[in-house]
Amino acid sequence: xxxxxxxxxxxxxxxxxMFRGRLVPCHETPQRLDxxxxxxxxxxxxxxxxxxxxxxxxxxxxxQVHEPRYLQFLEHAWSDWLALDPANAGRDALPxxxxxxxxxxxxxxxxxxxxxxxxAFDAGTPLTAGSWFAAxxxxxxxxGAAHAVAGGDRSAFALSRPPGHHAGxxxxxGYCFLNNAALAAQALRDAGAARVAxxxxxxxxxxxxxxxxxxxxxxxTVSIHGDPRTEYPFFIGHADERGxxxxxxxxxxxxxxxxxxxxxxxxxxxxxxxAVRLFGAQALVVALGVxxxxxxxxxxxxxxxxxxxxxxxxxxxxxxxxxxxxEGGYAVDAVGINxxxxxxxxxx
Amino acid sequence: xxxxxxxxxxxxxxxxxMFRGRLVPCHETPQRLDxxxxxxxxxxxxxxxxxxxxxxxxxxxxxQVHEPRYLQFLEHAWSDWLALDPANAGRDALPxxxxxxxxxxxxxxxxxxxxxxxxAFDAGTPLTAGSWFAAxxxxxxxxGAAHAVAGGDRSAFALSRPPGHHAGxxxxxGYCFLNNAALAAQALRDAGAARVAxxxxxxxxxxxxxxxxxxxxxxxTVSIHGDPRTEYPFFIGHADERGxxxxxxxxxxxxxxxxxxxxxxxxxxxxxxxAVRLFGAQALVVALGVxxxxxxxxxxxxxxxxxxxxxxxxxxxxxxxxxxxxEGGYAVDAVGINxxxxxxxxxx
Numbered sequence: 147x148x149x150x151x152x153x154x155x156x157x158x159x160x161x162x163x164m165f166r167g168r169l170v171p172c173h174e175t176p177q178r179l180d181x182x183x184x185x186x187x188x189x190x191x192x193x194x195x196x197x198x199x200x201x202x203x204x205x206x207x208x209x210q211v212h213e214p215r216y217l218q219f220l221e222h223a224w225s226d227w228l229a230l231d232p233a234n235a236g237r238d239a240l241p242x243x244x245x246x247x248x249x250x251x252x253x254x255x256x257x258x259x260x261x262x263x264x265x266a267f268d269a270g271t272p273l274t275a276g277s278w279f280a281a282x283x284x285x286x287x288x289x290g291a292a293h294a295v296a297g298g299d300r301s302a303f304a305l306s307r308p309p310g311h312h313a314g315x316x317x318x319x320g321y322c323f324l325n326n327a328a329l330a331a332q333a334l335r336d337a338g339a340a341r342v343a344x345x346x347x348x349x350x351x352x353x354x355x356x357x358x359x360x361x362x363x364x365x366x367t368v369s370i371h372g373d374p375r376t377e378y379p380f381f382i383g384h385a386d387e388r389g390x391x392x393x394x395x396x397x398x399x400x401x402x403x404x405x406x407x408x409x410x411x412x413x414x415x416x417x418x419x420x421a422v423r424l425f426g427a428q429a430l431v432v433a434l435g436v437x438x439x440x441x442x443x444x445x446x447x448x449x450x451x452x453x454x455x456x457x458x459x460x461x462x463x464x465x466x467x468x469x470x471x472x473e474g475g476y477a478v479d480a481v482g483i484n485x486x487x488x489x490x491x492x493x494x
Numbered sequence: 495x496x497x498x499x500x501x502x503x504x505x506x507x508x509x510x511x512m513f514r515g516r517l518v519p520c521h522e523t524p525q526r527l528d529x530x531x532x533x534x535x536x537x538x539x540x541x542x543x544x545x546x547x548x549x550x551x552x553x554x555x556x557x558q559v560h561e562p563r564y565l566q567f568l569e570h571a572w573s574d575w576l577a578l579d580p581a582n583a584g585r586d587a588l589p590x591x592x593x594x595x596x597x598x599x600x601x602x603x604x605x606x607x608x609x610x611x612x613x614a615f616d617a618g619t620p621l622t623a624g625s626w627f628a629a630x631x632x633x634x635x636x637x638g639a640a641h642a643v644a645g646g647d648r649s650a651f652a653l654s655r656p657p658g659h660h661a662g663x664x665x666x667x668g669y670c671f672l673n674n675a676a677l678a679a680q681a682l683r684d685a686g687a688a689r690v691a692x693x694x695x696x697x698x699x700x701x702x703x704x705x706x707x708x709x710x711x712x713x714x715t716v717s718i719h720g721d722p723r724t725e726y727p728f729f730i731g732h733a734d735e736r737g738x739x740x741x742x743x744x745x746x747x748x749x750x751x752x753x754x755x756x757x758x759x760x761x762x763x764x765x766x767x768x769a770v771r772l773f774g775a776q777a778l779v780v781a782l783g784v785x786x787x788x789x790x791x792x793x794x795x796x797x798x799x800x801x802x803x804x805x806x807x808x809x810x811x812x813x814x815x816x817x818x819x820x821e822g823g824y825a826v827d828a829v830g831i832n833x834x835x836x837x838x839x840x841x842x
Contacts, residue, residue, distance in 0.1 A: 163590075164512070164588065164590035164617065165590060166578065166579065166582065166585070166587075166590070166607060167582070167585045167586055167587050167588040167590075167620070168517070168585060169516070169517060230514065231514065234514065234515070237514070237515045237516060238515055239514075239515050240512065240515040241617075242511070242512035242513055242514070242515075242616055242617045242618055243615065243616040243617070243618065243667070243726065243727065243728060244592055244615060244616070244729075245595070245615065245728075245729035245730075246614075246615035246662065246665045246667065246729075247593070247599050247664075247665070248662070248705055249615070249701070249727075249729035249730045250729050250730055250732070251595050251729065253723070253729075253732065255722070255723055255724070255728045255729070256723045256724050257723070257724050257725070257728060259514060260726075260728035260729070263616075263728070264728075264729070266594075267591065267592055267593065267594035267597070268590055268591040268592070268611075269512065269589075269590045269591070269617055270590055270591065272515070314594065314596070316595075317594045317595070319591070319594065353597070357596055374603070375601070375603055375604045375605070376603070376604050376605050377605070378591065378608075379591065379597075380591060380603045380605060380608035380611070380612075381592075381593035381594075381597035381598050381599065381601075381603070381608070381612070382593075382596075382597045382598055384598070384601065
């Protein structure tokens, strides 16, 4: 299986995230990707390359999934942050005010601190000097992996970081800026797959991906995740969200209680795969978070490392061209083993 | 002029607020009210009392302006915060995740950290052990002052803290939890005034008050404030917001550019007073922030201390029974002089 790795992901390295009223060190670190890369290399699962992407083509791909004003915001965010106060060079940008329900999001505030809050839904996703550059290069991995699969590969792995599945067309959060899985799905559609499914197995609901495709009939979004009544991102991811308009019926949420173990989790995976089959998907994108691991410091399922081999085998049973996109997983020492177990279980 | 002071305001004392990616000491401090109280006492402007409020009557009054689930959240917030982690006893509660546009606010998350974000629109308003108790007692001042005016007093001053004008029916922010000015306006309505006007002269747009009365024809809301394109609260307070439904035409925003001095500001005040007259208000509530002061550390107008005497005289020209409600003002040493100048200019 081809891996496309993000050579610039180290440029995104947040210092702190807000958690329960204080600033704590970021859980989402460059070491996460390094561990996956080391494990991929150790097991020699296939070629590992960096994406070879034309900047204009990448811009065009991003614009198919994300809003122009949001992309412009991301592109200029760091220089705008410095313009607010030169001392900001030593600080990550985190939002401190945002629109309450009923406030306006139609106008773009001139004040950058306000624009930051307009486009963010948490204060856990620090925007740094290198975030835009790193996120763009990560997105290129996802699009490149989709192109490899569209070109005939049975599967490909986008080792993209920062993660993407919490990012919407016009918002960031949950450590995510650009929605890599959505970009891969759109690239598969553009390459000719009439119907594409995104199956999100990260511990946290893939809210960004859901929202991007919520009103579309050509992309099925399925997410297996911690119940949002108690788990992040809290305000979305319930079972009654089934899609809207032309997309009615094309979203499936499978929330599970904190503490769920592999047996019950695997039943949800089978339901998700049934939905993918029923949908008639011609290609599959797996939003591959491994924060379902029992040792994950910020999540609550109880999957073990060996279970991820089975997850890979189950995903292979869909017999679809498959793009894997790296998402969450914060038990840093195990994230490589667990991620590569899925890929090895799927088969190279 | 009777002053009703909040005897419990010291119970709300936040430690830090988020500002440009870091936690900084709170601008909204108990010393603000203490300075106003000292100046009121020094000038002997009239009797100073604490409100004498029946708890059930206060609950009923709060429920006329605020949503039941929001009041329940505030009442239990501190114990819920402690239940999340006993170590939270030493930390103020600040939100770190909130619903992006399109996410759901219909369901109440079980996780308190999420409920905090559901009801907040900034991370500048720390919720502390005594916030609910202090805010309730502050609201009682505003309602008591309205009752004094409804009972025949020409004017009364609610020295309520924390401030209120940023708090909506179901959200807090901007150092505000309960909307004291809205509660006073509603109390005046209930006491028989057919039409009531709220005139907000704080530097920041009175977004909470606007939103509470936005669809009502019986309460006019006018706000003179820093242009939200560059000033907090950013996402509301523009000139094109004129009210909705039955309330169409009953909201007037008079945004002014940062740097505005008294002459131009006073023109806006005259426009606001014209609107109050045209509306046919039978009573007036003044949301009295003095962060329009040239020395205010977080605001941008250039009023001087002597100007506030003129502001009081101009307000008196409306010849309406008037409730003053204390709002912002962060130049602590001057806040007492400036506030009492308005009251003295109005005339005792």
